[in-house]
Amino acid sequence: MTTKNSNYDFKWCPGCGDFGVRRAIEFALGGRNEKHETRMQDNVIVAGIGCSGNLVHLLESDEQPFGIHGIHGRTLPIALGVKSGSPNSNVIIVAGDGDFLSIGMEHIGPQAQRNLDVTAVIMDNGVYGLTKGQGSPTTKFGTVTSSTPFGKIEAALNPLSFYLEIGVSFIASHYSSKPRELAALIETAMEHKGFSIVHVQSPCTTYNDTYEQLKGNKRKGIDPGIIDLPEGYDPSDRAQAMAIIADGRVPLGVIYKEDRPTLNDQYVSLTGRAPATSSPDKILASYAI
Amino acid sequence: MTTKNSNYDFKWCPGCGDFGVRRAIEFALGGRNEKHETRMQDNVIVAGIGCSGNLVHLLESDEQPFGIHGIHGRTLPIALGVKSGSPNSNVIIVAGDGDFLSIGMEHIGPQAQRNLDVTAVIMDNGVYGLTKGQGSPTTKFGTVTSSTPFGKIEAALNPLSFYLEIGVSFIASHYSSKPRELAALIETAMEHKGFSIVHVQSPCTTYNDTYEQLKGNKRKGIDPGIIDLPEGYDPSDRAQAMAIIADGRVPLGVIYKEDRPTLNDQYVSLTGRAPATSSPDKILASYAI
Amino acid sequence: MEKRDFVVRFAGEANVVTATEALASAAASAGYYVYTFATFPSQILGGPIWTQVRISTVPVFGQGDYPDLLVAFNKYGYDTHHVELRPGGVTIYNSKEFDLPEDGLNFGIDVEALAKEVGNPRATNFVTVGAISQEIGFSLDDVKAFNKTKYSRGRDSDAQIIESNNAALELGAHAARDSGISIESIAAAIPPDYEQVMVESSDMIGLGAMAAGLDYYVGYPISPATKILIWMESRMVGENRFVHQTSSEIESINTLIGAGFAGKKVMTATSGPGLSLMSEGLGLAWMAEIPMVVVNVQRGGPATGLPTKTEQSDLFTCIHPAHGDVRMPVIAPGDLEECLFGSAKAVNWAERYQGPVILLSEMVLSERTQNIKKPDLSKIVVEERKVYTGDNGYHRYASEELSAMPIPGGPGAYVANGSEHDEFGDTTHLASVHVHGTHRRFGKLSLLNDGTYEEFNPEASITMMPWGGTKGPAREAFEILRERGVDIGWFYTMFLHPLPDGALGILKSKDLVIVPELNYQGQWSALLRMDRVKAESITQYTGLPFKAGLLADRIETMVLQHQEGKILA
Amino acid sequence: MEKRDFVVRFAGEANVVTATEALASAAASAGYYVYTFATFPSQILGGPIWTQVRISTVPVFGQGDYPDLLVAFNKYGYDTHHVELRPGGVTIYNSKEFDLPEDGLNFGIDVEALAKEVGNPRATNFVTVGAISQEIGFSLDDVKAFNKTKYSRGRDSDAQIIESNNAALELGAHAARDSGISIESIAAAIPPDYEQVMVESSDMIGLGAMAAGLDYYVGYPISPATKILIWMESRMVGENRFVHQTSSEIESINTLIGAGFAGKKVMTATSGPGLSLMSEGLGLAWMAEIPMVVVNVQRGGPATGLPTKTEQSDLFTCIHPAHGDVRMPVIAPGDLEECLFGSAKAVNWAERYQGPVILLSEMVLSERTQNIKKPDLSKIVVEERKVYTGDNGYHRYASEELSAMPIPGGPGAYVANGSEHDEFGDTTHLASVHVHGTHRRFGKLSLLNDGTYEEFNPEASITMMPWGGTKGPAREAFEILRERGVDIGWFYTMFLHPLPDGALGILKSKDLVIVPELNYQGQWSALLRMDRVKAESITQYTGLPFKAGLLADRIETMVLQHQEGKILA
Ligand SMILES: Cc1ncc(C[n+]2csc(CCOP(=O)(O)OP(=O)(O)O)c2C)c(N)n1
Numbered sequence A, B: 001m002t003t004k005n006s007n008y009d010f011k012w013c014p015g016c017g018d019f020g021v022r023r024a025i026e027f028a029l030g031g032r033n034e035k036h037e038t039r040m041q042d043n044v045i046v047a048g049i050g051c052s053g054n055l056v057h058l059l060e061s062d063e064q065p066f067g068i069h070g071i072h073g074r075t076l077p078i079a080l081g082v083k084s085g086s087p088n089s090n091v092i093i094v095a096g097d098g099d100f101l102s103i104g105m106e107h108i109g110p111q112a113q114r115n116l117d118v119t120a121v122i123m124d125n126g127v128y129g130l131t132k133g134q135g136s137p138t139t140k141f142g143t144v145t146s147s148t149p150f151g152k153i154e155a156a157l158n159p160l161s162f163y164l165e166i167g168v169s170f171i172a173s174h175y176s177s178k179p180r181e182l183a184a185l186i187e188t189a190m191e192h193k194g195f196s197i198v199h200v201q202s203p204c205t206t207y208n209d210t211y212e213q214l215k216g217n218k219r220k221g222i223d224p225g226i227i228d229l230p231e232g233y234d235p236s237d238r239a240q241a242m243a244i245i246a247d248g249r250v251p252l253g254v255i256y257k258e259d260r261p262t263l264n265d266q267y268v269s270l271t272g273r274a275p276a277t278s279s280p281d282k283i284l285a286s287y288a289i
Numbered sequence C, D: 001m002e003k004r005d006f007v008v009r010f011a012g013e014a015n016v017v018t019a020t021e022a023l024a025s026a027a028a029s030a031g032y033y034v035y036t037f038a039t040f041p042s043q044i045l046g047g048p049i050w051t052q053v054r055i056s057t058v059p060v061f062g063q064g065d066y067p068d069l070l071v072a073f074n075k076y077g078y079d080t081h082h083v084e085l086r087p088g089g090v091t092i093y094n095s096k097e098f099d100l101p102e103d104g105l106n107f108g109i110d111v112e113a114l115a116k117e118v119g120n121p122r123a124t125n126f127v128t129v130g131a132i133s134q135e136i137g138f139s140l141d142d143v144k145a146f147n148k149t150k151y152s153r154g155r156d157s158d159a160q161i162i163e164s165n166n167a168a169l170e171l172g173a174h175a176a177r178d179s180g181i182s183i184e185s186i187a188a189a190i191p192p193d194y195e196q197v198m199v200e201s202s203d204m205i206g207l208g209a210m211a212a213g214l215d216y217y218v219g220y221p222i223s224p225a226t227k228i229l230i231w232m233e234s235r236m237v238g239e240n241r242f243v244h245q246t247s248s249e250i251e252s253i254n255t256l257i258g259a260g261f262a263g264k265k266v267m268t269a270t271s272g273p274g275l276s277l278m279s280e281g282l283g284l285a286w287m288a289e290i291p292m293v294v295v296n297v298q299r300g301g302p303a304t305g306l307p308t309k310t311e312q313s314d315l316f317t318c319i320h321p322a323h324g325d326v327r328m329p330v331i332a333p334g335d336l337e338e339c340l341f342g343s344a345k346a347v348n349w350a351e352r353y354q355g356p357v358i359l360l361s362e363m364v365l366s367e368r369t370q371n372i373k374k375p376d377l378s379k380i381v382v383e384e385r386k387v388y389t390g391d392n393g394y395h396r397y398a399s400e401e402l403s404a405m406p407i408p409g410g411p412g413a414y415v416a417n418g419s420e421h422d423e424f425g426d427t428t429h430l431a432s433v434h435v436h437g438t439h440r441r442f443g444k445l446s447l448l449n450d451g452t453y454e455e456f457n458p459e460a461s462i463t464m465m466p467w468g469g470t471k472g473p474a475r476e477a478f479e480i481l482r483e484r485g486v487d488i489g490w491f492y493t494m495f496l497h498p499l500p501d502g503a504l505g506i507l508k509s510k511d512l513v514i515v516p517e518l519n520y521q522g523q524w525s526a527l528l529r530m531d532r533v534k535a536e537s538i539t540q541y542t543g544l545p546f547k548a549g550l551l552a553d554r555i556e557t558m559v560l561q562h563q564e565g566k567i568l569a
């Protein structure tokens, strides 16, 4: 985080869920660095455009990871470049539901099919925060927002079942109020070899405050919207994953996990069939007449 | 089809599956026009860029439908514009697997969530035909193509299960060798109120000839790659749809069908809550001081 | 002494926005001419915001260079802005946050304490507006009227809020009276004898388009263009109209292709990054001859850039946004009236020449509120597309000129094609067909030469030619220069491409055309030089508009240099 | 009479491609200088293709205006092309398809019957190559050698194909001999005393980049850029290299952002529509200062345009592809050597100034095969990026100049930011920061002024300045003009932006710079006028390259008009 223009820096609104996600990511990076004896500079955070993406500037640790804060919706292709160009870097994406699932949605399938070894932490607040409160793909049908004065016309996308179908090899779900638990989940996701997504419900206190729906409120007769994984839940079992997602509440934990070779592994093994490295001189010689 | 530069017009290679799809579309349009007492000019074909998309120029009927042959991957948003702008038009998309599922894949989810009332006929040949034989999203893992000399690194996408998951409300599957059957399917899809996709295996005889895999070849011991729907198959049953897709062979028929209000219906019903049409004069008056 | 022109600047966080509204509204009600300016950080709540309200007894062109009165809600605001106060200007500061040595020109009010006193901690803004009203001689009643309208929202809390705000006003006025400091007050208003409306640019753009018959709008949120989407969503309702939020700008532009083809009058609005994403689709609209209007509300660039700052750096991209030979019509309104009539004209142009038109707006217009003469909508002549009504078998693209356009459901089915095409729209890449198509597409532009321009002192051999939102400060600079006796002309048009009939001839006849513009490369002067005009830019790229006085100085310097032969434009 | 320069045109369908290759290869083996040209319809198999092989005893610059010999495989080919034959030129036609009245300058061969006779219906091409060899005095042995190499593919059918092709050659030669028609034959080759290679532009672009250290490439297929992707996929293999097909051009460009940031030397290649889609990403690369090379192989535009035709109409878009103040370095090679060295330079430039560089190629280069002097790769000096190696806490963007770039895993972690940013890369939209950033980004361009240019007859006050693939025909036009005694200069560089040190001064000193270019708007002359050069274009937009002779006439006319005061550039 810059220190010089602190007056001028982006700040989240009081109570914004993203504060909790930041803490969790800081814990998780710390934990991972310790475990693997790596340094902060071995991590790269690729940030989307949104309140959520500003996380990359708001980390409070002394040592900072590398960051890319690019353009709206392109975290995944940028992460593809970072990871295939620097296989030893630990690559984390931070993005919002609008960035990742609306304008950026085209990039999820290809990365799933490649099993790109990066971890995406998605801050889902069911709204476009930074542009001040329009509907997003996860906004429920019929919801009134500034851009849907008569109610949203589209059905909401269910991100978890979408990830599962499209072939994401590690899927976790949580909410932002338990940074320690969330940190553990993110660390597990980073350990996973392949494409991992930690989908976090991170309420927008200004435009879509869902704390009550998530935590519940006995007094008002609101049941909690979160649900623990059942005893003996097996994330390698696709059917169980489908069932827990179908429940409709926000499951807390690793929903699905599947071990498959990553893009980098496949790349090395398939191009291993290629002829030995050709130097430009040798290639040029092959054009002689 | 233009008559003037016929020497210069695009032509499919001999045996290309797209010939069969063209016939089927001609039959289907004819059938639909008869049934609804509409004319060819009430139909709009939105074409992708690829050998497949050239279908829009190759229709042989005397009366021609309207057509839009735009840019690569954008049939769906264009169709959204046509249908929401001209609700009485029957809108058909013709596109290839590359156009629809690679560069254009981002547009499927939003249209499914809107239940846009158009029919997409996808000619899947598992390859980029027009650019001469590169891998596409439906090309199998490990396949050698001009752009994957050591084998394709990505897992193949299963379009049918993707459509099902993302909320497409009518999904059919067939292949190009039975134009009459295919025509009936396309006509049914056009009758469906909502987003319908007819996914057609349409072999590319030049770069990926799959006729034998589809039809089978007893002599060579190759089983047919197609499969009829089982007796009593119920397309409104999601579980049956998932099962038949999981089979792996190409099912012939309507795989899934679900009745939901379309975008246009929802639009009319939701914005019906809006105040009575305001004229510019009235709106201006509201700014008076 | 009484001033006829008074500028108040607020520097603080989110609360300055309502203070600005309140003051502006009260001033307008009292019959003054009001012109506001605001600039935000890219942040939701909080962060340093500053705004400005210019209040004048006569219509003004710009936001005012130097405030007469600064209201500083925090130290950062004071530190950043007090240097801008005009000599003798007064500061009202939040004494809860910081203190200033008394110098007879500032006074502190503990706005937070007073707000608490009235039982509404958010009423700090009304405390300051009360103090200002006292200082410059405004009646509190007008502010109270604004307060009442704004907070009558049908909620239980309405009455309490309105009352406490009113009380805060009184306390603020009291504090100002007690301060003993007095500044010039403002001369009595000379209310105009015509009806007025208090509007923003998004209102005007939306309304202008609707008045020209717009019936289809889609957009993806992006600052500062989102306002237009929001406006459309709740205003352009009713049968046969369609307004919708898309999933991306690529969806937006291609949706317009379909809807424009289907016969609708279509529009979207976006800002820089969205415009870049629309590049390929804009090329398609050009090639397939689909009428559409794309509004680009410029912010600072490049890339994500400066989403909440003003700049005029998208001009190159608007003129030729896509690969291949394309050149888009561009209308760049310079004030709120022009937002209205420019928007209407953009819709008319699109329908008339059957192709895409860019309406190029900018942040500084988008954040401005002004009371203007109620525009006469009947001046907008609605133009309808030439629609084909003949038999089938139509040769849509046979002519080298514009031809009637078939509409789905009607006769003359053809293919709208992004590939080069013959007269039916079918793909053909024969040389003769490409030559024909290129001539057709560029030739149609000549239908759009009906723009207007304004010229003052046309005899001068050196002229200044601002564009877009720079019109306002540049016009003030022009007045200053003329007062100083500098022999300089003024040439202005919002029709940047194609230029109005005759404009290019005038510009080419000048020895020097000076273009003040808010970008680094001097984009408009570069485009004028392309057209063989001897043009040079005066640039600024701070994310803020020009100050009229400084601009006048820079122009004068350039005129002198030219006279000394130092500029060889 | 013997000719020193001989042009054969083939008009037919797919089979003309191998005929072209065979003839070119045989001619090159025999020591001639060969230069091919081909133009296709947008179709997979079939459709009217025409190709040309120019065979010369000395190196040539262009593809040749008018064929000496036309081989027409069908009536359409004959009808379209015989008008282009130079007076006295001969036609060989497929008498199975159509007939021509005998005029002593044409003879029919039933190529299909002869091909059948040798048991290989596809050997029609070799029949014609046999006939041509006979006519122009080529040894069949060289063609046979090509045939052998080409069809030794390790398949069972190889021997049969080779044999039947050889037999077809003989039958063709026989038929020509029998025809009684004879045309000028070609003078004996003067084989060069240096090593040669027979190459295409995609080979050279790939190789040049690799020689400069490229180790990362991604691309999405699009004609005519796909060839580079294919080349890379099988050539740039081995450890620490990565080549991959993406799912779209938007994925490509953003992937390069990531990989360039990660320290790789990165490239992609695309054509017009893909370039337009990369608009936003290119702006990001500029803003975040990420080194990368984007090759744009121009085809006809706009939109899907003319995918298999040549045009030079993407220049505007390459120079400023995105919103905001950006201006990309652009290198536009004009021949195959320049494809090699230009590509290497593009990689070096990207690393040197830490930003995106456009390598602007075009269809006409992409479809050309030529035997050229084996390039000396050791002339390519590999430049490495300035990498940061100090301590953490680095101020990446503090300087107003280029600064060392940290690489993930190493020290100096920062944020590469597409929003305006302070010295750490954190988002800040303060005016001073934006001014600083803008100066920094534009200032770095001055590091790229080491391009070279060539100038002939520098004293002339009027000069011609072609760019890109127009270099070849323009050079021939220049020679023609000089022979005619026209006093005109020649100025050429592939470094369009920034121009080589000193170039702009020279160009500005001219009374007129004549720019022949293949687009409608005269894009390069327009950009030169922006830079205050008195430039005018001679344009063509047929999808085909200039003919040198006609171009010379048009230039001469313009020179005369200028002398008569009719052009006021
Ligand atoms: C190409 C482009 N389109 C639109 C925008 C404007 N924009 C900025 S953030 C945002 C959406 C933010 O929503 P989300 O990703 O959910 O993040 P949140 O703010 O809710 O955390 C949009 C549309 C942009 N910056 N770039």
Ligand SMILES: Cc1ncc(C[n+]2csc(CCOP(=O)(O)OP(=O)(O)O)c2C)c(N)n1
Pocket: B048, B049, B050, B051, B052, B053, B071, B072, B095, B096, B097, B098, B099, B100, B123, B125, B127, B128, B129, B130, B131, B136, D220, D221, D222, D223, D249, D273, D274, D277, D304
């Ligand atoms: C933006 C853009 N990128 C790339 C291309 C080049 N291109 C044309 S067709 C095509 C893919 C064709 O594959 P598919 O959609 O499967 O159609 P098919 O030819 O196989 O029927 C591509 C990549 C293009 N025209 N535009």
Ligand code: SF4
Pocket: A011, A012, A013, A015, A016, A017, A018, A051, A052, A125, A129, A130, A203, A204, A205, A206, A207, C044, C045
């Ligand atoms: S607007 Fe919402 S998401 Fe953005 S900072 Fe505020 S609370 Fe968080």
Ligand code: SF4
Pocket: B011, B012, B013, B015, B016, B017, B018, B051, B052, B125, B129, B130, B203, B204, B205, B206, B207, D044, D045
């Ligand atoms: S390349 Fe394949 S898809 Fe294209 S026309 Fe030929 S057979 Fe059909």
Ligand SMILES: [Mg+2]
Pocket: A050, A096, A097, A098, A123, A124, A125, A126, A127, A128, A129, A136
């Ligand atoms: Mg969000």
Ligand SMILES: [Mg+2]
Pocket: B050, B096, B097, B098, B123, B124, B125, B126, B127, B128, B129, B136
């Ligand atoms: Mg395909």
